[in-house]
Amino acid sequence: MSLKKILFALLVIGITSCKEKPTENNQIANKNETKVVSVDNELAYEKIKPLNLDSHYTNLLDPRNTTETELKKAMKAWSEFHKNVSEFIKSEKFDWEVPDSTITVVNKIYFSKKGTVDYYTFKIMNETVTPEKKEAYEKVLQKFSEKVKIDLERDEQYAQCGKIKYVNY
Template structure:
């Protein structure tokens, strides 16, 4: 029986510009900045998956954007299943913001996250980071593009 996981994705952001040679890294926004790879730098290297100006987007048509939304939601759902299969429990609803940088083949280069203040203990975040790192090592986004791209969104994680 497949475990039930609910991850609510809100506000598919349209203004996101993000390309870099990276190795599958999962870390908080703060860690990325401290390690010399702030999101502003990554944003200058990766093209936006979607954008209000279609010329600046990787996925331009409404059909491509709909496929992207479905694939992105499925990726977050798959992450939830992976976490549950690895005995990770949120214990309560947790808010986060993710910015994910993909190579042209759909592999994750960087998965940056930021939890809302006081949403998660240091130990729970450490456990999440370890599992997220394992997840991005093997996960491939189902959509491919001719170039590196990025997508972001606020997320609510919770156990079901």
């Protein structure tokens, strides 16, 4: 597949997954604590929904908000961020305790201007993953999000949706 086709596919995903433009100068994250929330944790998820995060964070890959050069840098940073998540989970010796060969997670991550994680929402798609493992994964992501940032700074807060598949060793 050509680079242009890959870029186009990522652009379509980015545009359709996080459409709203942020409101001006509206920073809502508590800078002392990253919020990591499973969509399945209805109580916690309902607490952040009223924040209307999509209206405060621009879409990372929206071509209306970035040049082609910035887009390439953003795509590289996004890919590297997910590689770092995967490596962190492995370093924590996290065990999904399911027979599935891969674990699919859909996520939406909200970043500060400096690239730190403000909010990290996710949904584990594998039905075999227990609620206890989902909670344990949330704790690992919390630990990761407090230590690691995406290698990308912007003039405004930004967000990105995505899907990642972890190999289940």
